[in-house]
Amino acid sequence: MRRVSLSFGTRRVLHGTSLTLKAGxxxxxxxxxxxxxxxxxxxxxxxxxxxxxRVLVAGTPARAGRADVGIAFQDSxxxxxxxxxxxxALPLEVAHGLTTSVRAAAANALRRVNGLGLENRAPAELSxxxxxxxxxxxxxxxxxxxxxxxxPFAAVDAPTRNQFCAELPELIGGAAALLVTHDVAEALxxxxxxxxxxxxxxxxxxxxxxxxxxxxxxxxxxxAPGGLSQxxxxxxxxxxxxxx
Amino acid sequence: MRSLQPLQPALIGLLFLGVWEISxxxxxxxxxxxxxxxxxxxxxxxxxxxxxMLRHLLPTVMEVTAGGLIGGALGxxxxxxxxxxxxxxxxxxxxxxxxxxxxxxxxxxxxxxWFGPGTTAKTLICAxxxxxxxxxxxxxxxxDADRGLLELGRSxxxxxxQSLLFIRLPSARSGIFAGARVxxxxxxxxxxxxEWLGGSAGLGILVNLARGSLFDTPLLFAALVQIALVGAFxxxxxxxxxxxxxxxQK
Numbered sequence: 018m019r020r021v022s023l024s025f026g027t028r029r030v031l032h033g034t035s036l037t038l039k040a041g042x043x044x045x046x047x048x049x050x051x052x053x054x055x056x057x058x059x060x061x062x063x064x065x066x067x068x069x070x071r072v073l074v075a076g077t078p079a080r081a082g083r084a085d086v087g088i089a090f091q092d093s094x095x096x097x098x099x100x101x102x103x104x105x106a107l108p109l110e111v112a113h114g115l116t117t118s119v120r121a122a123a124a125n126a127l128r129r130v131n132g133l134g135l136e137n138r139a140p141a142e143l144s145x146x147x148x149x150x151x152x153x154x155x156x157x158x159x160x161x162x163x164x165x166x167x168x169p170f171a172a173v174d175a176p177t178r179n180q181f182c183a184e185l186p187e188l189i190g191g192a193a194a195l196l197v198t199h200d201v202a203e204a205l206x207x208x209x210x211x212x213x214x215x216x217x218x219x220x221x222x223x224x225x226x227x228x229x230x231x232x233x234x235x236x237x238x239x240x241a242p243g244g245l246s247q248x249x250x251x252x253x254x255x256x257x258x259x260x261x
Numbered sequence: 262m263r264s265l266q267p268l269q270p271a272l273i274g275l276l277f278l279g280v281w282e283i284s285x286x287x288x289x290x291x292x293x294x295x296x297x298x299x300x301x302x303x304x305x306x307x308x309x310x311x312x313x314m315l316r317h318l319l320p321t322v323m324e325v326t327a328g329g330l331i332g333g334a335l336g337x338x339x340x341x342x343x344x345x346x347x348x349x350x351x352x353x354x355x356x357x358x359x360x361x362x363x364x365x366x367x368x369x370x371x372x373x374x375w376f377g378p379g380t381t382a383k384t385l386i387c388a389x390x391x392x393x394x395x396x397x398x399x400x401x402x403x404x405d406a407d408r409g410l411l412e413l414g415r416s417x418x419x420x421x422x423q424s425l426l427f428i429r430l431p432s433a434r435s436g437i438f439a440g441a442r443v444x445x446x447x448x449x450x451x452x453x454x455x456e457w458l459g460g461s462a463g464l465g466i467l468v469n470l471a472r473g474s475l476f477d478t479p480l481l482f483a484a485l486v487q488i489a490l491v492g493a494f495x496x497x498x499x500x501x502x503x504x505x506x507x508x509x510q511k
Contacts, residue, residue, distance in 0.1 A: 081418070082416065082417060088416045094409050094413045096428065098434070098507070099510070111427070
């Protein structure tokens with residue numbers, strides 16, 4: 018993403034924003050409500066066209082509907098009239114129809130996100146956490162090279178969020194991932210790098226995330242003195258954004 | 262008491278009929294003005310026994326079925342088109358409302374003039390009266406599909422047709438069926454109105470015959486009961502279709 022600017026009417030949301038993701042790395046974009054995190058994600062997904070600047074995914078211009086991009090929204094956006102399995106299958110179904118291999122891929126994606134047993138259940142029967150699990154499986158079902166996660170755990174309770182934070186670094190696998198969030202601990206636990214989106218829609222400072230650590234050490238590292246001071250620093254920076 | 266709940270509507274109906282029966286008998290109102298329900302029931306059974314009811318029922322059912330299906334299908338297609346295109350909505354809406362504001366009773370004689378007093382004009386009246394609720398219900402439901410789900414469709418590369426088939430229409434299903442429920446009962450109204458304009462058989466004709474040349478008020482009531490039964494059957498057929506579509510969609 019190079020020098021991307023975008024305004025809604027007179028309100029400037031992104032202002033010369035530049036961001037590069039390497040293959041396989043997970044970047045958390047931290048910002049307060051209204052800082053333009055979701056807008057940036059939608060620009061990366063090709064769902065919004067920037068006023069200026071350009072966005073490339075694997076060397077080609079971003080556009081909506083690319084098979085190598087998966088997106089999980091803040092609200093799970095499950096189709097209530099389809100079973101969880103058929104929701105997961107949807108991205109493949111629009112390209113190939115509902116074949117046996119598509120069903121198998123959907124079942125695999127659900128297994129990958131620890132959603133075993135959810136396949137035949139209706140979205141209305143699922144808990145908030147299970148719904149997000151299904152939405153994540155849908156984002157992963159095409160094995161995307163770029164995974165875009167728009168505060169996917171914002172609507173789930175704290176224990177479920179903790180569980181997701183523990184599982185997500187491995188679930189992402191080899192994809193490049195961009196996670197937007199306003200949760201400092203979540204950003205640190207899940208990502209390789211944490212970036213701060215300023216109130217003027219620019220990328221600010223950068224912190225190192227804990228994803229590279231073994232899974233069983235991340236939370237303890239977050240709660241160690243170094244991790245706590247990093248959290249405090251990030252919170253202060255985030256507050257600075259709020260007060261700016 | 263909970264186990265009696267399904268019977269409550271029937272109990273209310275029986276109570277109503279009981280009050281009606283007793284009131285008529287006690288007041289001494291002549292049967293040719295308000296017949297007691299027992300007399301209506303006996304006339305209803307007799308009309309079925311001698312084939313009168315069936316002879317008049319079949320044409321009405323045919324008109325309701327054909328007209329309802331034509332109007333429903335056309336309404337669905339037009340509603341989808343208008344729901345998808347704001348330009349088409351802008352162009353068509355005034356004419357659609359104007360067409361609906363024209364009473365079908367006023368349009369009926371014209372249709373009979375063009376197509377004769379046979380089945381065609383009556384079927385067309387049924388189709389026209391069914392069209393508007395279907396168009397409006399479909400238009401609103403398709404137009405107001407969840408923006409988030411439509412964005413999801415774009416993000417996974419769904420074409421416009423796929424977005425319509427996978428997202429807009431399934432999410433519009435309950436709205437469309439709400440329109441179909443209204444349309445189903447209106448189709449019966451359309452058939453009766455059409456039959457009043459002329460013809461030789463149909464429940465509307467039977468009502469006119471019972472009121473006029475036969476002067477058989479119990480038969481008139483029996484015909485009204487039969488019309489209500491046709492309307493209820495059409496309504497519950499739509500409810501059944503809705504349940505079936507819900508099951509198939511999963």
